[in-house]
Amino acid sequence: xxxxxxxxxxxxxxxxxxxxxxxxxxxxxxxxxQGNSEKVSYKDANFPIEKRINDLVSxxxxxxxxxxxxxxxxxxxxxxxxxxxxVKRVPAxxxxxxYTGIDPVFRNAVQRKAMEESRLGIPIIFGYDVxxxxxxxxxxxxxxxxxxxxxxxxxxxxxxxxxxxxSGIDWTFSPMVDVARDPRWGRxxxxxxxxxxxxxxxxxxxxxxYQGDQFGGEFKIAACLKHFVGYGASEGGRDYVYTEIxxxxxxxxxxxxxxxxxxxxAATVMSAFxxxxxxxxxxxxxTMTKILKEKWQHDGFIVSDWGAxxxxxxxxxxxxxxxxxAKAFNAGLEMDMADKVYKSYLEELVNxxxxxxxxxxxxxxxxxxxxxxxxxxxxxxxxxxxxxxxYLLPEYLKIGEQIAEESxxxxxxxxxxxxxxxxxxxxxxxxxxxxxxxxxxxxxxQGEVKDVAASIYSALEKEFKTNQLSYAxxxxxxxxxxxxxxEASNIAQDADVILLCLGEKARWTGESSSRSTLSLPEIQExxxxxxxKLGKPIVLVLSxxxxxxxxxxxxxxxxxxxxxxxxxxxxxxVARVLSGRVNPSGKLAMTFPYSTGQxxxxxxxxxxxxxxxxxxxxxxxxxxxxxxxGLSYTTFEYGELKASVTQVKRGDKLSIQIPVTNTGxxxxxxxxxxxxSDPASSISRPLKELKYFEKKNIKAGETTVxxxxxxxxxxxxxxxxxxxxFMESGIYNILVKDKNIxxxxxx
Numbered sequence: 001x002x003x004x005x006x007x008x009x010x011x012x013x014x015x016x017x018x019x020x021x022x023x024x025x026x027x028x029x030x031x032x033x034q035g036n037s038e039k040v041s042y043k044d045a046n047f048p049i050e051k052r053i054n055d056l057v058s059x060x061x062x063x064x065x066x067x068x069x070x071x072x073x074x075x076x077x078x079x080x081x082x083x084x085x086x087v088k089r090v091p092a093x094x095x096x097x098x099y100t101g102i103d104p105v106f107r108n109a110v111q112r113k114a115m116e117e118s119r120l121g122i123p124i125i126f127g128y129d130v131x132x133x134x135x136x137x138x139x140x141x142x143x144x145x146x147x148x149x150x151x152x153x154x155x156x157x158x159x160x161x162x163x164x165x166x167s168g169i170d171w172t173f174s175p176m177v178d179v180a181r182d183p184r185w186g187r188x189x190x191x192x193x194x195x196x197x198x199x200x201x202x203x204x205x206x207x208x209x210y211q212g213d214q215f216g217g218e219f220k221i222a223a224c225l226k227h228f229v230g231y232g233a234s235e236g237g238r239d240y241v242y243t244e245i246x247x248x249x250x251x252x253x254x255x256x257x258x259x260x261x262x263x264x265x266a267a268t269v270m271s272a273f274x275x276x277x278x279x280x281x282x283x284x285x286x287t288m289t290k291i292l293k294e295k296w297q298h299d300g301f302i303v304s305d306w307g308a309x310x311x312x313x314x315x316x317x318x319x320x321x322x323x324x325x326a327k328a329f330n331a332g333l334e335m336d337m338a339d340k341v342y343k344s345y346l347e348e349l350v351n352x353x354x355x356x357x358x359x360x361x362x363x364x365x366x367x368x369x370x371x372x373x374x375x376x377x378x379x380x381x382x383x384x385x386x387x388x389x390x391y392l393l394p395e396y397l398k399i400g401e402q403i404a405e406e407s408x409x410x411x412x413x414x415x416x417x418x419x420x421x422x423x424x425x426x427x428x429x430x431x432x433x434x435x436x437x438x439x440x441x442x443x444x445x446q447g448e449v450k451d452v453a454a455s456i457y458s459a460l461e462k463e464f465k466t467n468q469l470s471y472a473x474x475x476x477x478x479x480x481x482x483x484x485x486x487e488a489s490n491i492a493q494d495a496d497v498i499l500l501c502l503g504e505k506a507r508w509t510g511e512s513s514s515r516s517t518l519s520l521p522e523i524q525e526x527x528x529x530x531x532x533k534l535g536k537p538i539v540l541v542l543s544x545x546x547x548x549x550x551x552x553x554x555x556x557x558x559x560x561x562x563x564x565x566x567x568x569x570x571x572x573x574v575a576r577v578l579s580g581r582v583n584p585s586g587k588l589a590m591t592f593p594y595s596t597g598q599x600x601x602x603x604x605x606x607x608x609x610x611x612x613x614x615x616x617x618x619x620x621x622x623x624x625x626x627x628x629x630g631l632s633y634t635t636f637e638y639g640e641l642k643a644s645v646t647q648v649k650r651g652d653k654l655s656i657q658i659p660v661t662n663t664g665x666x667x668x669x670x671x672x673x674x675x676x677s678d679p680a681s682s683i684s685r686p687l688k689e690l691k692y693f694e695k696k697n698i699k700a701g702e703t704t705v706x707x708x709x710x711x712x713x714x715x716x717x718x719x720x721x722x723x724x725x726f727m728e729s730g731i732y733n734i735l736v737k738d739k740n741i742x743x744x745x746x747x
Contacts, residue, residue, distance in 0.1 A: 041055060053369055053372065060364070062347055067093040069342050069364065070095055070336055070342050071096035074098065086106075090110050097124055099127065099168060111168075125222070127170070127172070127303075130172035131174050131190055132443065132445075133163070133444075134163040134167060134169070136447075136451075137441070138400050140189045140567075141175065141192055142590060143565065144403055145198055146408075146409055146587060146589050146630075150205035152399065156399050157175075157207075159395070160172070163396070164221050166383060166389075167446075171221055171370075171374075173270060174224060174226070175207070175226075177202070178190075178191050178199075178232035178272075179254055180193065184596070189509035192589060194591060194603065195589070197691060199257035203258070210222070210223040211223050215373050222267035223266045223267060224269065225258050227305060228287060230243050231281070239273075240274070246277070246721065255291070255723070267300040267373065269292060269303075270305055271284075271303070282311070282328050282333055283327040285331040289332035299366065300370050301334040301335055303336075305337060306338050309324050309325060310339045312324035321341045321345065322341075322345040324341065329359070329363070334367060335367060392451060392568070404572075407586050408577050409561075410633075411630075412558070412631070417558040417559040418580070420499075420578050422466055424497050425468045425495045426470075426496070426497050426499050427495035427499065428469055429488045429491070430474055430501035431476050432456060433456050433471060434456070436452040436454075451568050452568050453568060453570040456575065460499075462575070463572075472490075472491050474531075475527050477521065478521040480522075480523060482523070488530070488531065489534065493534060495536060497538075500540050500557075501541045501543070502524045502528070503543035503544040506545070510545070515546075517596045518548050519552070528553050537558045541561045543565055544565070561584070583634060584631070585630070585670070587628045588625055590627065591625070591626055591627050593623050595619050605686060606686055607685075633666060634663075634667070634668040636660050636670050637660070638739055639660070639661065640659075641736060641740070643734070646741070647746060648743060648744070648745055654712065655707060655709050656734055658739065659705050661698075662702055662703075667699040668697070669696065672696075674736055681718060691710075710734070716732050727745070731743075731744055
């Protein structure tokens, strides 16, 4: 047995301590001399974010790290007496919550638990689907794209961010920038149409609106680009299904809008449900890691769509949930939404060596980085204001009205049926005439029917201020009850004009709302057929969330107005268009096919091997209304396209101009769309590609010159299957309306 002399032990301990102090002092002096003497604390706002992240991660246990990579659902707190119980059930260490409430007091109580009851006091990031507004619901995104006014989308997103932040929401699952070319897919309502460039420009606008120029500013929230990637290529327009996308098509069609959003600073990205050519988007290492993280250098994080990790089992690439977690996480998916499988299996996978601890640390850093940039560590709570101080403020409503006005597309106007003269007797008929609920559209956030400003009918009453209006519902949205036809015919007989309000219910579009046909329900078409027998002029007003098949009813209408689903602005904007107080300026961001059987049909299809042949034998080949189509109450004449030079070489500057004259009797806004066409390329290209658009107001009789400064590499160039851009010498055409100018690129 060894006998220890405690006196000697104490002496040795003191000596070691003094030696240690001496060494520490000397080392500290050396470190100080190198300018690195500060002891970093993640709680100290004076330190750079990256140092705070590293300090915090170094103190976290594996379990704490895993919890940061989970997102749970927090339901509405409708009863204040239940607040304590609901807060108690939330894990203090959770990384994120989907917050479906709007009570900042309740949200702050949950946040306080995280800050005060978890070991490290890491704030929760609260997310929600703020798609086109929270309480002030704006026009659906597809409609916004038809305005061709990105500044309006930026303003609406900024206002939605403020409403959201004051409700306790730090993060929106928006914008959706999926290029969508099949309107049978219900989610076309949530995006900006069929064109990559259009989606890219509206992605930038939405991200800048939500996050501001300086991410983390007051009343700003984190944006989330979705769905990454190729979800809009859903086969047959059916949701959640397989998509066959070549790498070249991935790069030239489906990735540009996401890259633009990343360049604009989007903090987060959401993985998609679809299987991309055999590898689901939520376990796709190529898209999530090789492209997003390595090529684009995105430093935020990816969240799965709802339950998308466990759904890898259903997609046939994982044997069970545990393997699904390994595949999703190792592919680069940081946060698991809702299904709790990261919580169940990730720690176990690390201990088994199937998931790297270093990768877990990197994933946690990405989540924490967004929280730090949002300022959640230093300002974890939100102001607790009244509803009147937060929602439906006059400036919010004004933007909503303007977006809805500029989104309305005049599709037909024979014999100047519109605008309606106030002296005319108008029969307002249809299931949408007095409806307000369905004007909100899908994904209406926390919008309420009571907040919709007016139905179409009540808006017309206010706009015309006359007793010349009459009303009959005629029929419901669907079904086979024709009992209301007689009343509709009776009031129409006494009218000068029939205003027929038809369309879709809000829930007919959005997630899991695929349809086999784009035609209106038969009962609505029957109502139109019945009214046509009266021989009166018919103005068709459509409210819907996707392009429709109108070939049977279009010939029966003298005018057609596409008002989309305008949100809380309701019927007021369309009433002003119908009266002529507002000149319609919207143009389609998505093709209206002649029939559902034409799908896929979109403006930038690739060139055919036999352009004159291979057509459908039983229907026309062209769409009913093409991309960028839209009429006005005035007329515009396009002059001659002029180029600064017609022969260029790499590095040269090129500017194109076109004068546009308002030849009508009233002022109006016109959007000029600039396309390029490359007739011969080593990789086949679309017939034409949109490269720029601009909208301006032109007074009657005046001429405005529109200009396009061509960036040769960007606008003449194309992309290969590796995402690398190339530009080849040869002929390029620049197209505006029916105008064309040829530019030669020489070596």
